[in-house]
Amino acid sequence: MPTSIRDTKKAMSLSTSIIKKRNTENSMKTIARLTGIGYLIIFIAGFYGNFYVLEGLVVQGDVTATFNNITNNPEMYRNGVMAFVIMVITDLILAWPLYLLLKATNQKLALASSLLRVINAIFFFVALGSLFSICPTLNQEGLNALETTQAIDQFNLIWTEGLLVFGVHLLLLGSLLCNSLAFPKIVGILVAIAGMGYLVDGTAQLLFSNYNSYKELFEMTVVIPGVAGELSLTLWLLIKGVRTRKA
Numbered sequence: 001m002p003t004s005i006r007d008t009k010k011a012m013s014l015s016t017s018i019i020k021k022r023n024t025e026n027s028m029k030t031i032a033r034l035t036g037i038g039y040l041i042i043f044i045a046g047f048y049g050n051f052y053v054l055e056g057l058v059v060q061g062d063v064t065a066t067f068n069n070i071t072n073n074p075e076m077y078r079n080g081v082m083a084f085v086i087m088v089i090t091d092l093i094l095a096w097p098l099y100l101l102l103k104a105t106n107q108k109l110a111l112a113s114s115l116l117r118v119i120n121a122i123f124f125f126v127a128l129g130s131l132f133s134i135c136p137t138l139n140q141e142g143l144n145a146l147e148t149t150q151a152i153d154q155f156n157l158i159w160t161e162g163l164l165v166f167g168v169h170l171l172l173l174g175s176l177l178c179n180s181l182a183f184p185k186i187v188g189i190l191v192a193i194a195g196m197g198y199l200v201d202g203t204a205q206l207l208f209s210n211y212n213s214y215k216e217l218f219e220m221t222v223v224i225p226g227v228a229g230e231l232s233l234t235l236w237l238l239i240k241g242v243r244t245r246k247a
Contacts, residue, residue: 028100028101028182028241029241030241031097031100031101032097032101032182032237032240032241033237033238033241034097035094035097035098035101035237036234036235036236036237036238036239036241037238038090038093038094038097039094039230039233039234039237040234040238041086041087041090042087042090042091042094043230043231043234045083045084045086045087045090046083046084046087048079048080048083049080049081049083049084049087050084052080053076053077053079053080053083054080054152056069056076057069057070057073057076057077057080058152060212061212063145063146063148063149064145066145066148066149066152067143067144067145067148067149070134070138070148071138071143074138077134077135077138078135078138081128081131081132081135084124084128084131085128088121088124088125088128091117091120091121091124092117092118092121094117095114095115095117095118095121096114098110098113098114098117098173099111099113099114101182102173102176102177102180104180105176105179105180105181106176106179109172109175109176110176112172113169113172113173113176116165116166116168116169116172117166117169119162119165120162120163120165120166120169121162122162123158123159123161123162123165124158124159124162126158127154127155127156127157127158127159127162128155130151130152130154130155130158131151131152131155133151134147134148134151160202160205160206161202161206163198163201163202164198164199164202164203164206166195166198167195167196167197167198167199167202168195168199169195170191170192170194170195170198170229170230171192171195171196171199173188173191173192173195174188174189174190174191174192174193174194174195174229175188175192176188177191177233178192183233183236184236186232187229187232187233187236190225190228190229190232190233191229191230191232191233192229193225193228193229194222194225194226194228194229194230195229196225197221197222197224197225197226198222198226200218200221200222201218201219201221201222204218205218
């Protein structure tokens with residue numbers, strides 16, 4: 001009888017352990033998929049705000065044309081700014097679930113990576129102040145071409161500085177993903193390469209006075225690795241969640 005009781009207790013303990021493990025795995029998968037949704041929001045909002053709105057309105061080297069484009073399309077400009085707001089808020093929120101997903105791999109590195117993501121978001125919030133400064137006067141005569149382009153230049157400068165921080169974040173994130181049992185190593189490698197792309201482009205923008213002469217080339221070092229790395233992570237989070245080991 002005592003042996004039978006001990007066996008029963010062991011079986012109950014094992015059953016409880018398995019249930020807890022499955023609950024944890026299900027919880028992590030839920031967090032992963034919510035993180036994937038967040039990344040998807042960032043992709044959509046970021047591409048709309050930057051590539052559709054800003055690049056559609058700003059004419060490099062032509063202050064007057066840029067000013068006219070913005071004043072003639074005030075709603076488009078405001079929508080672009082709001083897309084950036086959605087992007088940065090989502091970016092800030094994602095720092096926490098990314099930490100939860102990766103702290104088992106290396107808690108200190110996961111914390112450092114998430115803190116860098118928060119710092120990048122702070123940079124972007126500050127940068128957005130420059131774009132917001134134009135909004136109240138879009139339909140008024142007080143706005144002038146020089147102030148408009150100066151505000152956009154200031155936004156781009158602060159954003160670029162923040163993206164250097166973001167590049168380091170992606171390097172750490174890539175390292176964590178490579179060493180995590182929950183993600184395929186190739187995703188981590190692609191994310192790390194994306195981080196290097198941000199660092200190369202950001203450094204070039206800040207140091208090279210003739211950056212615009214090679215702008216398209218440098219941008220490709222961000223766009224191609226960035227899409228490959230962050231989109232692969234997004235798809236993995238949405239489709240697979242996290243990889244779990246069989247019990």
